[in-house]
Amino acid sequence: MKRLLTIALILAATTELYADILVPIRTIRAKEIIAAEDLATKESDDTGALSDARDLIGFEARVALYPGRPVRPGDVGPPAIVSRNDLISLVFIQGGLRIVTEGRSLGRGAVGETIRAMNMSSRTTISGRILSDGSIEVR
Incomplete structure (x- = not known):
């Protein structure tokens, strides 16, 4: 057996x-x-x-x-909504404070992905998460 x-x-x-x-x-x-x-x-x-x-x-x-x-x-x-070199809004939100400035994407990505971007006023490179409206949330 x-x-x-x-x-x-x-x-x-x-x-x-x-x-x-x-x-x-x-x-x-x-x-x-x-x-x-x-x-x-x-x-x-x-x-x-x-x-x-x-x-x-x-x-x-x-x-x-x-x-x-x-x-x-x-x-x-998922389809990318931000392409490299797009002009985008950089958004910083903490508590009741909301700061929005202009930036340029340094990468390509879809909603929820983290990409790098450059703040156009300070020329500083930051990383942030892509929001559904195409802006980037900075932390």
Whole structure:
């Protein structure tokens, strides 16, 4: 009985499991927004690939995505609303005090991400979190 169980476990361990994953049907360049018509399903044994369309559609490619290749979670992210060299508002809020000044973004990012920016009046470089209106909250 033990020998039969051991053989069954060895066979189960060597059997590859396949699942449907999503792959691009065309080359999607970095910074492009992914649409439903850009994707197809493919059977694969790749465990790190994305398989749910909600994890891809409407998101931005962070790297180039090639046809037929698996898409990993780090390859996509929310669309950037701030680009490098954009003029933005720098906002400092503490208690009832709110200070707003003009700045220039030194990076690119989506809502909630931290990027660097330059205060245009003092030429000081700071880091802050991108808000939904495209301004940067400084701490």
